[in-house]
Structure formats: C-alpha cells, structure tokens
Amino acid sequence: MQDSRDLYLRLLGHVRPHWKGFGLTLAATALAAATEPLFPALMKPLLDKGFGQGGNDWLAWLPLAIIGIFLLRGVAGFLASYGMSWVSNRVITDLRQLMFERLMRLPASYFDAHASSVPATRIAYDVNGVAAAATSTLTVLIRDTLSVIGLVAWLLYLNWKLTLISLAVIPLTALVVRAFSKRLRKLSLAAQEGMAQMNEVLQESIRGQKVVKIFGGEAHATSRFSRVNNALRGYGMRQAIAAAAVAPITQIFASVGLAIVVYVAMQQSAGNETTIGGFVSFITAMLLLLAPLKHLADINAPLQRGLAAAESVFRMLDEAAEVDAGTEQLGRARGEIEFAGVGLRYAGAEREALAAIDLRIRPGETVALVGPSGGGKTSLVNLVPRFYHAGSGRIRIDGHDIETLTLGSLRANIAHVGQDVFLFDDTVAANIAYGGKRDASRSEIEAAARAAHALEFIAAMPQGFDTVIGENGSRLSGGQRQRIAIARAILKDAPILILDEATSALDSESERAVQEALETLMKGRTTLVIAHRLSTVEHADRIVVLSHGRISEIGSHAELLATGGLYASLYRLQFAEAD
Known part of the structure; x- marks a missing residue:
C-alpha cells in the first residue's frame, strides 16, 4: 500500500x-x-x-x-x-x-x-x-x-x-x-x-x-x-x-x-x-x-x-503510456516497408513470437502472410503501426526507422480492416467518417460507401446514412459490417493497408461483395494480407509463409506450389478438406 x-x-x-x-x-x-x-x-x-x-x-x-x-x-x-x-x-x-x-x-x-x-x-x-x-x-x-x-x-x-x-x-x-x-x-x-x-x-x-x-x-x-x-x-x-x-x-x-x-x-x-x-x-x-x-x-x-x-x-x-519518442513527421508515405532482422518476444513468453524476419515490400505491392496458427502473422503486422515494439532489428517505411517517427504521422499512413470489425453505436455516416475524417463531407462519405459496395444496403436503411446501427453494428449483417469498415478505410485513403482475415467469417455471397470492395480498396496501396483461406490470396504479388515465428518460404502462388514446401502442403490440405 x-x-x-x-x-x-x-x-x-x-x-x-x-x-x-x-x-x-x-x-x-x-x-x-x-x-x-x-x-x-x-x-x-x-x-x-x-x-x-x-x-x-x-x-x-x-x-x-x-x-x-x-x-x-x-x-x-x-x-x-x-x-x-x-x-x-x-x-x-x-x-x-x-x-x-x-x-x-x-x-x-x-x-x-x-x-x-x-x-x-x-x-x-x-x-x-x-x-x-x-x-x-x-x-x-x-x-x-x-x-x-x-x-x-x-x-x-x-x-x-x-x-x-x-x-x-x-x-x-x-x-x-x-x-x-x-x-x-x-x-x-x-x-x-x-x-x-x-x-x-x-x-x-x-x-x-x-x-x-x-x-x-x-x-x-x-x-x-x-x-x-x-x-x-x-x-x-x-x-x-x-x-x-x-x-x-x-x-x-x-x-x-x-x-x-x-x-x-x-x-x-x-x-x-x-x-x-x-x-x-x-x-x-x-x-x-x-x-x-x-x-x-x-x-x-x-x-x-x-x-x-x-x-x-x-x-x-501512473500506467506507462505508449512510447512516442519519435520526432520525425512522415508525411504521405510511398508505402515501402522493410523488416531487417526483426525479432519479438511478448512479456512472460517462453519463446520468441518472431525471429530474424527479413522482408522488403515494394510500394503498391500486395503481400499475403500465410501459415499455421501461431506462426507470427498477426504479430508481424502489429509491429508496423507500433502496437508493439520489435525486440531486435529495424522496421523502416520509405527508409525511415519507424521508431524515429511520431505515432500520429506513422498511423496516419495506415488503414486496417480485420475479421473482428468494431463499429460504434452511432450512425452509419459517423462510423465511416471516424477519427481524423470526422469532418468529411456527405459526398465524400457516400463516395467511400459506393466504392465499398455498401451504398445499396445503406440506402435501404430507415434513415440511410443517419441510421444508428447499434452496439458494434448489431443491426447489420457480417458482410454489411465489413463493408462499413472498408468504406472507413477507403475514406482514410492511407497508402499502407493491413487486412487481417477480412473475409474469413463471411458466407459466399457476402464474401464476393466484400472481396470486390477490398479489390477497390487495395488499388495503388501497399497491402499486407493475413489469410488462412489460401484461395483468397492466390493473386497476391508475393506470399510469405510464416512458421514458428520465422519466414519459411517466399514466392508467388505458382512458385510456392511448384516448390512443394509448407505452402503447397497447406494448400492441398485445404482443398482436400473442401472436397
């Protein structure tokens, strides 16, 4: 005491x-x-x-x-x-x-x-x-x-x-x-x-x-x-x-x-x-x-x-706030991301969540992260917006060490759409125009909703964009909630995009609509995609296979299948289960 x-x-x-x-x-x-x-x-x-x-x-x-x-x-x-x-x-x-x-x-x-x-x-x-x-x-x-x-x-x-x-x-x-x-x-x-x-x-x-x-x-x-x-x-x-x-x-x-x-x-x-x-x-x-x-x-x-x-x-x-020792303003990034010898161990963990990660992502490139559960996919993408800090190595965006960047300027360049979408008990418009975009005009909000293939179901709602959607969007379906989150990311217009299992919990019809919205969102952006369903990442520029916190393989879908390694085994296993 x-x-x-x-x-x-x-x-x-x-x-x-x-x-x-x-x-x-x-x-x-x-x-x-x-x-x-x-x-x-x-x-x-x-x-x-x-x-x-x-x-x-x-x-x-x-x-x-x-x-x-x-x-x-x-x-x-x-x-x-x-x-x-x-x-x-x-x-x-x-x-x-x-x-x-x-x-x-x-x-x-x-x-x-x-x-x-x-x-x-x-x-x-x-x-x-x-x-x-x-x-x-x-x-x-x-x-x-x-x-x-x-x-x-x-x-x-x-x-x-x-x-x-x-x-x-x-x-x-x-x-x-x-x-x-x-x-x-x-x-x-x-x-x-x-x-x-x-x-x-x-x-x-x-x-x-x-x-x-x-x-x-x-x-x-x-x-x-x-x-x-x-x-x-x-x-x-x-x-x-x-x-x-x-x-x-x-x-x-x-x-x-x-x-x-x-x-x-x-x-x-x-x-x-x-x-x-x-x-x-x-x-x-x-x-x-x-x-x-x-x-x-x-x-x-x-x-x-x-x-x-x-x-x-x-x-x-007295709890320690997020470390924000960066002094450099990033501005609008081109979207180049480099992981150089990155390692991460969570407090109290027996082993490292990530070890010796070396990966360079070009501006506008779509890179899919796949692999068994616990392989380190989410841990890797969580390092980019500095939700956690790498224990070793460096992460750079456009050549800037992210530790030297202010949190505000770093996160202003990143948008995120996950499997567990979080929406506020507010109107549709307020959920799309959230945070730094809260002053967006109605025409900008509508344009984002249209690009996210959400305009049709929003127009059918009782008050349209002014409809209150309930706690965490309880009055919407899973696909509708995902498309609202995608519209939010489109409106933010960040050059770096993180997609974390964005379609895994949807039915086929909803997945098709959400996938179309995601394709619109991904255009011209550096995109990190986490996916367990490998069929959703076949068209990624590169696929990075993570296992036990380390990079096991890197290549295109066709290259990795031809190699016959872990990715090919996972792919065959998923399609065998589907059959």
Whole structure:
C-alpha cells in the first residue's frame, strides 16, 4: 500500500485548480464551526443571572441571540454543503477525464494484461470514493476540529481541571481509530477488486448472451455472479463491522470521561468552586463535544475507502503510456516497408513470437502472410503501426526507422480492416467518417460507401446514412459490417493497408461483395494480407509463409506450389478438406 500521507497530498493536488470555490467552502465551514461554542457560552449568564435576578435588562436579548446563532449556523452549513458538492463533482469530472485520456494512450500490452472491466470500474466507480476523501472528509475534519477546539477552549476557560479529565479520552480514541484504519483500507481495496470482477462477469454474460443461451450456460453464469456478488457482500459487511465498532467504543470512553467529570463537578459544587450556570454550561459544551468527536471518529471509514480508491485511480494514471519518442513527421508515405532482422518476444513468453524476419515490400505491392496458427502473422503486422515494439532489428517505411517517427504521422499512413470489425453505436455516416475524417463531407462519405459496395444496403436503411446501427453494428449483417469498415478505410485513403482475415467469417455471397470492395480498396496501396483461406490470396504479388515465428518460404502462388514446401502442403490440405 502507498503511504497515506503522500496519497492524500496527491489527492489534494486535484482540488487545487478549484481552490477559490474550495476556499469559500472552508470559510463557510469554519463559520459554522465557530458558532458551536456560542450556545453553551450563553447558558452560563442565562442560568447564573437570568433567573431570579433583577437589573439585567441585557439578558432579554439572549433568546434572540440563540435564534441568531442557529440562523447563522444554518446559512453557513448550507453554503458549506453546496460548495463541497460543487468542488467534489468538479474533482470527479477532472479525474475521470484524466483517466480516460490516459486509457486512450495506454499500449496494447495493457489491454492484453487487463480485462476491460478493470479500467471501466476504476473510471466509473472508484473515482467517487476519491472525491469524497479529497473534499467531504476534509470538510468534516476542518469543521469538527474547529468545533472541538472552540468547545475545548470554552471548557478550559470554565474549569481547566475538569477539561483535562475530559481530554484523557482522546488518546484512547486515537488508538481505536488507528487499530481499525489498516483493516478498513485493506477491505476497501478488496471490495474494489471485487467490483471489477463483478463488472467482468456482467460484461461477459451480456456480450456472450447468445453463447450462454445456446449452450445452456445460465446456471453457470448465475453461479459465477453469485460468487462475486456474495464475496462483495462479505467485504461490505466486514467494512461495516470495522466502521461501526469505532463509534460505540469511542462513545464508551467518552461516557466514562463524562461520568468522572460529573462526579468531580459535584465535589467542586459542594465546595462552592463552581456555579450552577458554569456547571450546566460545562456539561452542555461536553455534550456538544461528543458529536464532533464522533464525526472525527467516523471519518476514518470513508477516508480509508477514499484512500483505497485513490490508490486504484492513481495506479491507472501512473500506467506507462505508449512510447512516442519519435520526432520525425512522415508525411504521405510511398508505402515501402522493410523488416531487417526483426525479432519479438511478448512479456512472460517462453519463446520468441518472431525471429530474424527479413522482408522488403515494394510500394503498391500486395503481400499475403500465410501459415499455421501461431506462426507470427498477426504479430508481424502489429509491429508496423507500433502496437508493439520489435525486440531486435529495424522496421523502416520509405527508409525511415519507424521508431524515429511520431505515432500520429506513422498511423496516419495506415488503414486496417480485420475479421473482428468494431463499429460504434452511432450512425452509419459517423462510423465511416471516424477519427481524423470526422469532418468529411456527405459526398465524400457516400463516395467511400459506393466504392465499398455498401451504398445499396445503406440506402435501404430507415434513415440511410443517419441510421444508428447499434452496439458494434448489431443491426447489420457480417458482410454489411465489413463493408462499413472498408468504406472507413477507403475514406482514410492511407497508402499502407493491413487486412487481417477480412473475409474469413463471411458466407459466399457476402464474401464476393466484400472481396470486390477490398479489390477497390487495395488499388495503388501497399497491402499486407493475413489469410488462412489460401484461395483468397492466390493473386497476391508475393506470399510469405510464416512458421514458428520465422519466414519459411517466399514466392508467388505458382512458385510456392511448384516448390512443394509448407505452402503447397497447406494448400492441398485445404482443398482436400473442401472436397
């Protein structure tokens, strides 16, 4: 666990931009706290001189003073509460924005290592606890600390001996709070992890609901959810026990102190060392002191939950962003790609995913990457846009080492169409004109759709290009989704194109339409095609066969068949299966 003090100071750093509103809130809080000792202070003259005494006309103002005190406290309390909500919501908004911006700049390796529920939970859930720790708990701390100081000052003024007896309970209270703090922090961290697990189960069950239903997985899914749900309940109850125990233990100590004070005060009264008004004022102040002391004791639970949430939030904010050390702007590339001695090993992997890859691709050339599963095809193409970094060797585009290029200029030259097309829950037009092309005109969008052979089915949709297609294009067929993705790539007009199994999951009719769209897209572009279905790459300029992370063969379709190597074996095997 991180140091609580450093964690809290870092939290306050996110409050600093809103210091004016926060300062006014604290001023209102301080004003409300300052009224706390005024009421017991009025009790002494009221009892000593206000009853059965004559010639004290000024005491007639005491009832109005009481109203004034509570009116002032009410107004100050309202301003403090409103101001703290304003600051808290601004902090939540700022942190969520920072976390999302960090999420967008995290490398692909982060998403490989973490389920999508982890960052989603941190952004949507954990931030709320952080804001409470940074703002609300600080307000309570300041308000009740000032109340305690004011009341203790009045108690010392009235009777220092009784006050010292009263203060003896404070060290005992501090020990109780400290004992429960670490447990609350650990339980809060565990609860946050449990919430992330619950979100993961929810997301998988919702996205995979068809698989759940067709394979009769309802009971299994329900059982998984029940486990994480009950674990979360257990964490919550253990937190509740730890938090609830603090207040009664504190109050027991306080009651013992109060009993001793009453006994000593009775002795002092017998010896005429105190007046009735002084005693009642003292007891009133002591009773008023119990509430802020209880609040200060209770503040530990939300504070520890907030610090646990802060630890989770800052862990994400501290994740290393994608390395973008390049300083050179590429401009529009010709499309020459060169792999020189390239090797790649993923973190924690036993063997290299790629080794000694030497390959030069000419501008405008179509190169197909084929081979057994796990051979390194996807790993190779993922190095081009720098989703991963080569462990050895160099990759050059038009003679420029890609590590020297800025990520923005590099990726501006690359378009990608994969088997698992991702579309946004937005209109057809917004999905085609996405990212850097969001300002494209409707005529440009229509031209891209026409080139992708998508115009016909788009025109038949209820609102045409303005039709919302649902989550990940759920209202479209597989072939339609592919053609929307192709239209997006056509509109981008990048000189380098990566096609990753773009037609493998389609039926024959859809594949024919998509293949025609792809042929339009590939014209004049350097194209890397990954394909398991070898019949789709027969017309590639060159075919590169990858096996165990190494290049096994390179040549045209006819050359590789004539060689009789791995490609020929794979080709014969596929056609034998087709027969």
